[in-house]
Amino acid sequence: MTEISRRKLFATAGALVVAFSLPGEAETNQKLPGSLSSEPRLSGWIRVDAKGDITVFTGKAELGQGIRTALTQLAAEQLDVAPARVTVVTADTGQTANEGYTAGSHSMQDSGTAIVNASAEVRSLLVEAAAARLGLPAASLSTQDGRVTAPDGRSLGYGELAAALSPDRSATPGNRLKDPKAHKVMGQSLQRVDIPAKVTGGAAYVQDMRLPGMVHARIIRPPSYGATLLELDSAKVEAMPGVLKVVREGSYLAVIAEKEWQAVVAMRSLAGAAKWNAGRALPDPATIFDTIRALPSRAIVIRDDQANVAAGTRSVSARYLRPYGMHGSIGPSCAIGLMQGDSLTVWTHTQGVYPDRQAIAALLKMPQAKIRCIHVEGSGCYGHNGADDAAGDAALLARAMPERPVRVQWMREQENTWEPYTPAMVTEASAALDASGRIVDWQYGVWSNAHSTRPGGAGELIAGWSLPEPTIPSAPVPIPQPEGGGDRNAIPLYNVPNMKVVSHFIPEMPLRVSAMRGLGAYMNVFSIESFMHELAEAAGADQVAFRLKHLSDPRARDVINLAAERFGWNAAAPLAKDHGRGFAFARYKNLAAYAAVAVEVSVDRESGLVRVIRADIAVDSGEVVNPDGIRNQIQGGFVQSSSWTLVEELRWSTAAITSRDWGGYPILRFQNVPQSVTVHLIDRPGLPFLGTGEAAQGPTAAAIANAVADAAKLRVRQLPLSPTRMKAALSA
Amino acid sequence: MISLNVNGTIHHLDVDPNIPLLYVLRDELGLNGAKFGCGLGQCGACTVMLDGQAIFSCLTPAIVLEGRQIRTVEGLGTVEQPGVLQQAFIDEQAAQCGYCIAGMIMRAQALLERNPSPTDAEIRTQMQPNLCRCGTHMRIIVAIKRASQAMGHAALPAAAVKEVVR
Numbered sequence: 001m002t003e004i005s006r007r008k009l010f011a012t013a014g015a016l017v018v019a020f021s022l023p024g025e026a027e028t029n030q031k032l033p034g035s036l037s038s039e040p041r042l043s044g045w046i047r048v049d050a051k052g053d054i055t056v057f058t059g060k061a062e063l064g065q066g067i068r069t070a071l072t073q074l075a076a077e078q079l080d081v082a083p084a085r086v087t088v089v090t091a092d093t094g095q096t097a098n099e100g101y102t103a104g105s106h107s108m109q110d111s112g113t114a115i116v117n118a119s120a121e122v123r124s125l126l127v128e129a130a131a132a133r134l135g136l137p138a139a140s141l142s143t144q145d146g147r148v149t150a151p152d153g154r155s156l157g158y159g160e161l162a163a164a165l166s167p168d169r170s171a172t173p174g175n176r177l178k179d180p181k182a183h184k185v186m187g188q189s190l191q192r193v194d195i196p197a198k199v200t201g202g203a204a205y206v207q208d209m210r211l212p213g214m215v216h217a218r219i220i221r222p223p224s225y226g227a228t229l230l231e232l233d234s235a236k237v238e239a240m241p242g243v244l245k246v247v248r249e250g251s252y253l254a255v256i257a258e259k260e261w262q263a264v265v266a267m268r269s270l271a272g273a274a275k276w277n278a279g280r281a282l283p284d285p286a287t288i289f290d291t292i293r294a295l296p297s298r299a300i301v302i303r304d305d306q307a308n309v310a311a312g313t314r315s316v317s318a319r320y321l322r323p324y325g326m327h328g329s330i331g332p333s334c335a336i337g338l339m340q341g342d343s344l345t346v347w348t349h350t351q352g353v354y355p356d357r358q359a360i361a362a363l364l365k366m367p368q369a370k371i372r373c374i375h376v377e378g379s380g381c382y383g384h385n386g387a388d389d390a391a392g393d394a395a396l397l398a399r400a401m402p403e404r405p406v407r408v409q410w411m412r413e414q415e416n417t418w419e420p421y422t423p424a425m426v427t428e429a430s431a432a433l434d435a436s437g438r439i440v441d442w443q444y445g446v447w448s449n450a451h452s453t454r455p456g457g458a459g460e461l462i463a464g465w466s467l468p469e470p471t472i473p474s475a476p477v478p479i480p481q482p483e484g485g486g487d488r489n490a491i492p493l494y495n496v497p498n499m500k501v502v503s504h505f506i507p508e509m510p511l512r513v514s515a516m517r518g519l520g521a522y523m524n525v526f527s528i529e530s531f532m533h534e535l536a537e538a539a540g541a542d543q544v545a546f547r548l549k550h551l552s553d554p555r556a557r558d559v560i561n562l563a564a565e566r567f568g569w570n571a572a573a574p575l576a577k578d579h580g581r582g583f584a585f586a587r588y589k590n591l592a593a594y595a596a597v598a599v600e601v602s603v604d605r606e607s608g609l610v611r612v613i614r615a616d617i618a619v620d621s622g623e624v625v626n627p628d629g630i631r632n633q634i635q636g637g638f639v640q641s642s643s644w645t646l647v648e649e650l651r652w653s654t655a656a657i658t659s660r661d662w663g664g665y666p667i668l669r670f671q672n673v674p675q676s677v678t679v680h681l682i683d684r685p686g687l688p689f690l691g692t693g694e695a696a697q698g699p700t701a702a703a704i705a706n707a708v709a710d711a712a713k714l715r716v717r718q719l720p721l722s723p724t725r726m727k728a729a730l731s732a
Numbered sequence: 733m734i735s736l737n738v739n740g741t742i743h744h745l746d747v748d749p750n751i752p753l754l755y756v757l758r759d760e761l762g763l764n765g766a767k768f769g770c771g772l773g774q775c776g777a778c779t780v781m782l783d784g785q786a787i788f789s790c791l792t793p794a795i796v797l798e799g800r801q802i803r804t805v806e807g808l809g810t811v812e813q814p815g816v817l818q819q820a821f822i823d824e825q826a827a828q829c830g831y832c833i834a835g836m837i838m839r840a841q842a843l844l845e846r847n848p849s850p851t852d853a854e855i856r857t858q859m860q861p862n863l864c865r866c867g868t869h870m871r872i873i874v875a876i877k878r879a880s881q882a883m884g885h886a887a888l889p890a891a892a893v894k895e896v897v898r
């Protein structure tokens with residue numbers, strides 16, 4: 001019933017899903033590309049129905065990044081069908097492969113690579129099947145528009161050919177991809193398939209789902225971490241119109257009502273009736289960086305190069321700080337749970353349906369096989385926000401109200417005070433220059449909490465913390481190099497003979513933290529690229545030339561040169577009064593997309609307000625599948641990172657988080673977004689896809705900070721570069 | 733019992749006297765366009781039009797709206813036949829997650845009905861109450877200019893699609 005309703009709700013033109021089956025246990029086959037190595041069965045990725053329409057299955061989720069559209073293009077190109085004949089089924093534990101999380105700019109590298117290769121192999125199998133039927137060599141046949149055609153004009157449809165293929169067939173190694181020169185769909189800016197519904201009020205999000213018999217829930221969270229419920233008289237609320245149930249399990253408190261507004265009114269009343277003890281005290285916000293620096297940490301040396309070169313003649317050092325920050329999704333987290341008999345279905349905007357299912361199974365003490373988690377889009381998340389927690393809420397409340405779909409949505413202040421933040425961080429850099437202005441020594445340390453506390457276990461869902469037997473969060477672990485967590489991008493790509501980089505991992509978490517777009521890369525690139533600017537100044541060198549002097553990777557040099565050229569980089573050219581220019585570069589994770597950013601800013605000396613005037617960004621994402629999709633991601637990443645860099649800072653007191661709404665956590669609004677952000681792409685046909693979604697975050701921060709330093713003639717090393725902080729610095 | 737005119741249709745509804753319009757639109761009328769974002773008048777995700785003005789439906793009690801004209805994004809067009817602004821947002825691909833977009837379109841519609849050829853600065857001032865977390869602002873501004881031009885009033889919008897550099 002529910003699946004049919006959902007289908008109806010989200011019906012798109014195109015094929016029905018054929019042959020439902022659960023993915024088998026993953027066999028490991030290292031030779032297969034992308035996620036084919038963990039799910040080698042071709043039918044786990046591509047199915048062809050009787051009409052010859054194509055269904056693509058991906059374990060990744062659409063998060064507004066356009067992955068559904070890009071994957072459509074890959075299959076349409078390699079299979080020679082029109083994009084309109086391709087339907088993409090995204091993350092669903094009942095239908096798709098387990099591809100872990102949709103995170104870390106991995107979707108194109110993992111899932112895209114699997115799908116492009118699986119599509120090409122399915123096409124070649126269809127051609128072989130046709131060759132056998134027609135008694136002709138496969139090489140003489142061609143494919144177009146879902147048919148295999150012989151030189152004599154005979155042709156067979158994919159639908160009839162596919163019937164002969166075994167669904168258990170595994171992918172085999174080998175490159176069957178089309179010559180990129182022949183591409184008709186890949187490399188084109190195909191319009192996003194999800195946008196028309198989103199601009200006309202179609203049902204596009206989990207928030208928009210309306211299942212038959214659905215009821216509405218609201219949670220009453222404790223006032224702070226660890227607070228427990230002392231007293232509650234719920235009789236009055238239970239008698240309110242529409243209220244079906246007050247759910248209380250230990251300190252976990254929620255209300256379920258027929259209508260959404262009734263649930264909101266009842267929630268407020270219940271919040272007023274509940275008495276809590278004080279939770280654990282939060283650290284003093286005024287001294288948070290000292291606190292972080294002083295907490296016990298584990299030093300992990302991630303780079304230690306030593307060469308026998310003459311010591312530098314000039315040394316420079318700096319310390320950079322970034323505050324806690326919020327994902328701040330515009331739509332608070334939401335999920336729907338439905339318990340039917342002993343089976344649970346959860347519709348969720350989680351980034352990882354399989355790990356979320358594992359955590360929910362542990363929370364409810366149910367077997368995973370009895371739980372299905374289906375991804376449905378939510379508001380953009382930019383990492384681990386409240387999505388998984390809301391799914392945990394929906395699961396608990398579905399158990400409390402079986403046989404009826406229970407929709408739960410958080411309130412704004414709940415999203416703001418309970419989401420896992422991106423951690424505050426400290427970095428320290430020192431370097432030495434030789435007489436020729438070359439860096440000969442580089443020492444760098446980064447102090448940070450974990451950058452992922454995703455589920456996993458029941459302790460990663462906040463609902464569990466309030467249950468009669470509270471769940472305990474797993475001990476945080478650092479994400480190892482080469483991707484890294486707090487130390488993501490902590491190793492610069494610059495050539496320096498002596499280089500030591502140490503990641504100081506701090507297990508104790510004063511505030512709840514987890515993954516946010518870019519993880520530690522945002523802070524490390526901000527620090528490294530700010531420091532490069534400071535070193536170039538010390539060396540009396542041009543910003544762009546100084547970077548190129550220390551860089552040999554030709555693709556890195558290409559993006560830097562392109563950004564500089566398009567921006568019209570000329571340090572000698574005069575700018576308007578109180579304007580400045582800045583530059584920064586990074587390759588995300590040192591293994592994904594390359595990005596170089598040049599910006600011009602203005603600084604108002606009276607108010608301290610920084611405005612970004614214009615930006616030129618050059619990006620190399622490997623082979624480009626959808627140019628406009630990449631531009632949209634990079635432009636959006638630039639604006640978002642500008643907001644982090646210029647205004648954002650979590651506020652709290654020792655008693656509670658005080659950034660409860662957009663008044664307490666301002667972000668950039670229309671009047672302060674840049675005048676222009678232009679993205680320039682370097683396409684690399686035939687080269688691997690490089691994840692792009694997070695590539696702009698770090699370089700944007702550093703380019704802005706460098707431009708501010710140029711404009712203001714002083715360096716502020718603590719983020720954000722807010723009017724208050726800038727004004728204080730300018731008048732000091 | 734109240735009578736509400738939403739997108740030209742009169743609905744007779746029996747609702748709580750304090751219920752904000754947003755919950756009537758979503759829960760009683762099954763409309764998806766207006767979104768819950770904050771419930772506090774701080775983000776604009778819930779923006780709809782009331783007698784030609786953009787309002788926060790999360791703060792506006794439904795009970796006072798008898799006899800007034802309410803418009804939501806559903807009233808501007810459909811997937812098959814998008815309205816001018818909706819088409820401009822599609823043409824400019826002015827969405828990432830898209831959660832803020834219906835509210836953006838309604839606030840822009842109110843502007844264009846009042847001022848068919850707004851300047852960049854006027855667009856930014858009008859759109860100031862609405863938040864986008866994905867950073868789609870630049871494209872939203874271009875889409876509004878494009879719609880303004882399609883309605884026959886404004887200068888050409890800035891080129892939105894740049895060529896791939898090979």
Ligand code: FES
Pocket residue numbers: 767768769770771772773774775776777778779788789790791
């Ligand atoms: S939901 Fe109405 S302004 Fe935010």
Ligand code: FES
Pocket residue numbers: 064330380827828829830831832833863864865866867868
């Ligand atoms: S497009 Fe995601 S919030 Fe605006």
